[in-house]
Amino acid sequence: MLGQSTLSNYPWNRGRLIGQKPPLKLQEVWSIRIRLEIAKKDRDLALFNLAIDSKLRSCDLVKLKVIDVAHGNSILSRAMVIQQKTKRPVQFEITPQTQKSVSSWIARKKLTSQNYIFPSRAKPDDHITTRQYARILKSWLTLIGLNPDEYGTHSLRRTKATLIYRRTKNLRAIQLLLGHTKLESTVRYLGIEVDDALEIAEQTEV
Secondary structure (H helix, E strand, O other): OOOHHHHHOOOOOOOOOOOOOOOOOHHHHHHHHHHHHHOOOHHHHHHHHHHHHHOOOHHHHOOOEHHHHEEOOEEOOEEEEEOOOOOOEEEEEOOHHHHHHHHHHHHHHOOOOOOEOOEOOOOOOOEOOHHHHHHHHHHHHHHOOOOHHHOOHHHHHHHHHHHHHHHHOOHHHHHHHHOOOOHHHHHHHHOOOHHHHHHHHHOOOO
């Protein structure tokens, strides 16, 4: 049995992976998407696609209602929600493939405008929890052979933002898409390295 002094000196993070969780790569996004389509997991496909497009924190994603993304029977191409953390609005795009998967899921579950898009199976009037979402994410990662301990729900929030940044180097656009109040937060969130900064500098003539 360990003594009290030994326990107090035991590192809390021993054996755990810490630090910022990496985003998914484009081929990994498509690998998960295809497997969910083949398995006909309508809810998971809608949740995955909406997580990638919206770039929302898990606490905001799980609370989305049908009215947030749909007008009548049509899924919007753009939506806006108030972020729980900052209390500020953030807009996001809903691509055609996400519109299709979300529409199919809503129709299958016969959800109304005031229903949560991803209702809890135990409590139909409530939404899935962030913990449930994290468990679902782990099952997706396992599907394509990734180590689920190396990723988290923020991996999906960062995925599209990182891909957009790599293509455009437009930090201001990413800041708006993520709903950050400060550009410095976006820089830290994307994990921009010195090489990225130098590459931008080399492509800029003055």
